[in-house]
Amino acid sequence: MTSGSETPVRVGVFGLLGSGNLGNDGSLEAVLGYLRADHPEALVDALCGGPEVVTSRYGIPAMRLHWYRGEYRTASRAGAIAGKGLGKLVDVVRTAAWVRRHDVVIVPGMGVLEATLPLRPWGFPYSLFLLCASGRLLRTRVALVGVGAAAIGNRPTRALVRWSARLAAYRSYRDTQSRDAMRKMGVDTARDEVYPDLAFALPTPPEWGIPCSELVGELGEAPSGPPDAPGPVCVGVMDFHGGNDDRARAEQIHRRYLDGTTRFVRALVEDGRPVRLLTGDACDAPVVAAILDAVDSPLVTAAEAASLADLMKETAAADAVVATRYHNLICALKVGTPTLALSYAAKSDALMDRMGLAAYCHPAREVDADQLLEQFRALEKQSAELRRTLAERNLIATGQLESQFTALTAALFPAADHARPHARQEAP
Incomplete structure (x- = not known):
């Protein structure tokens, strides 16, 4: 899987991407920036909620996450209920077939291991479980990268989330409490790391403000208030x-x-x-x-x-x-x-x-x-003081995410040339 190998590494990205949630898409954009900088030879495609949006916006092939198009509509009629039930069975085969075509699958950020918003177990938690179980069975490395997690009360949802995390080949979290929540739910997190949210890796065009390094100095003597x-x-x-x-x-x-x-x-x-x-x-x-x-x-x-x-x-x-x-x-x-x-x-x-x-x-x-x-x-x-604090914390977050991408390369692309430094995505 070196950058010069005859067979490029095949990377899939997975999640509710292109479905209207800007945070989810931002996490995808950050991971695509990393892949294009550090692994430009990779062939990338997606299994996601909005494949048309993902393809048009990010230029990668994509297919629909669910076979049944009415997955997120309330099913009250017999036909809709039957369609959803059949869809769950078809998705077992579809997900496994998609996973099998890849060497690596990345779930980029998002709160995929939490239920802080209303969530049914047979929705996304079921889809994530299918992904991680297929990865383990088919020996495709599945990575949960910079994800959010939280304690879950609903038993079916908690079980699906716990097994998804256990079956993943790599896990990292966007905050310490996410890692702690997974540990309390019975997942061995001894090797799992915590990094800032992936969105902090996105470029900040300079025309929107002073770069952090300059801002720290300029605000040193700024008046308060x-x-x-x-x-x-x-x-x-x-x-x-x-x-x-x-x-x-x-x-x-x-x-x-x-x-x-x-x-x-x-x-x-x-x-x-x-x-x-x-x-x-x-x-x-x-x-x-x-x-x-x-x-x-x-x-x-x-x-x-x-x-x-x-x-x-x-x-x-x-x-x-x-x-x-x-x-x-x-x-x-x-x-x-x-x-x-x-x-x-x-x-x-x-x-x-x-x-x-x-x-x-x-x-x-x-x-x-x-x-x-x-x-x-x-x-x-406290505006001036807070701006100085944010400039300093952003510099720290940038360095920590460099470490995240280095760790991800070591875990998922073991044959890659680690001597090449991570090239940050520049603003246009």
């Missing part, structure tokens, strides 16, 4: 209904989240602040529409982000960010914008702690607009 004329605020929203264990009170959680977030946006507008609403998934659009309708001000606009690069551009232009979705937070933190997390899961708290902003978290399940506004004002008062 917000600017004299406060600028725009990005507010990242989410179609949030709680997690897998909150189904009984999902609507109550959603109403409280939407009401609290709307009141917060209205308070910003009353202070004369322009507000830019961000999303991270196609399903978030109704939340944006509800806030725009409730606030009804020309100061509130909605961004149309199609990628993490778009989100980085939006957050770089803001004075501050308040966001719910995990990868909205990452984009804001990566470009060095002071950020407050509406935290819906422990992974958000862990991310904020890693980046030195642990004090700026607010529970998404219990949004208190008054308290949130108070936290936001405290955040802005």
Whole structure:
């Protein structure tokens, strides 16, 4: 499998990619950047949720994750139920056949080992289990790279996730608590490592801001406090209904989240602040529409982000960010914008702690607009100091992800030339 071998290494990427979730696609983009830099000879294709999007956007062949096209629609009629059941059987053969064509399969990032959002065991957990079991049976190395994990209450889901992790040839996690959760679920994590989220490996075009190394120096003597004329605020929203264990009170959680977030946006507008609403998934659009309708001000606009690069551009232009979705937070933190997390899961708290902003978290399940506004004002008062902290933490994250890619090459491409340094993807 050297770079000069006659038979190029065949690499598959797997997951809910191209399905409208910008974070998932950002993780894919980071892994493709690594493969193109360090293993340009590799033949790459995908088994994913949105094959047409993946092919058109990233230029790699892709096939649909599920045989049954109505997989994620609620099945109430007999025909739909039968179709789903048959699809589960057909997917056993389809997944195994796809895995067999590859030397390596990579699951790039994503919260594939968690159930922090509503999740059925026979959906993605079943698909992941089929992948990892096929890899073990067919001797194709399956790597779970920089993934998220969390304790799972539902027994079938927990069993599928646990066995998927056990059967994988390589595992790394995006935070320590993910590794701890898998250990508590019975997975031997002694050789598993923790690295920053893969999205931190994405390029940050220089026109969006000062490079981290320069920013550290320039902010060393910067005055504290917000600017004299406060600028725009990005507010990242989410179609949030709680997690897998909150189904009984999902609507109550959603109403409280939407009401609290709307009141917060209205308070910003009353202070004369322009507000830019961000999303991270196609399903978030109704939340944006509800806030725009409730606030009804020309100061509130909605961004149309199609990628993490778009989100980085939006957050770089803001004075501050308040966001719910995990990868909205990452984009804001990566470009060095002071950020407050509406935290819906422990992974958000862990991310904020890693980046030195642990004090700026607010529970998404219990949004208190008054308290949130108070936290936001405290955040802005520390703007210069927080920007310096973020610049320093981003430099650390970049170095740690270099180590992640080096470890991945050693684990998955044992015959590759390790003397060649990892070539980072440059911004256009």
